[in-house]
Amino acid sequence: MFMRIDHIGIACHDLEEKIALFERTFELTVVARETNEEQGVKEAMLHIADGEGGGSYIQLLEPLSADSPVGKFLAKRGEGVHHVAFGVPDVADAMEQIGAKGVRLLDERPRHGSMGSSIAFLHPKDVGGMLTELVQAAPQP
Template sequence: MHFDHAGIATTDANDLASLYVDLLDAERVHREEFDGMLVVFLETGDGYLELLEPLDEEGAIARYLQDREGGIHHVAYATDDVEGALANARDLGVDLIDEDPRPGAWGHDVAFCHPKSTGGILVEFVEH
């Protein structure tokens, strides 16, 4: 398993993407509307930044931004076997948000571990 991306909640994904393109010499590599969000992926060389802008007031990112101005929402790790990663987490006693993989942005299968079991960090497993 290796670092894949950091998910960053923001009220304006395009504006933040423009800043990071200039500031970090990042490259925009993917943009889509998914699950009530505008999602923009930037390649940084060592992984991606996933910029998450809510398009409605009901989703997880909208709720996250109600209490914060923005910031890191989750950290994702790439795996060749998201079901195996979930089984390992279960064996370690980690509380899961997803018992089974689900569709994620960019067509990947994803699953999340609850932050109360992972040091306050929302951990995502992503299978490309």
């Protein structure tokens, strides 16, 4: 069902500072930036590799407010890995298949994600403590 790891999401207080850190340390390049009001984040995607079905990235996330998912995470746990995102060919199909196994879906329907993707989250408590995102990449032009 999973094709690949699409991205690892990292929660941080200062997006620009962490972009500079990841560029300097790993020589990664920012390929997209977006403010996503619905998810309560300002985010940047740093490209790692291209593969069948889509690329893989590090996603740096700065919260737009303290009561957003990433804002609450930072207050509780501090900076660090926030979620793992798996690339799937069809997010609605993956939600249905995984939901049928008793894993709680945090979204009733796919939401807008980075770079034109469609995304949905699974409850971390049902996935061994790992907040899991399903990503259907935007169709290639």
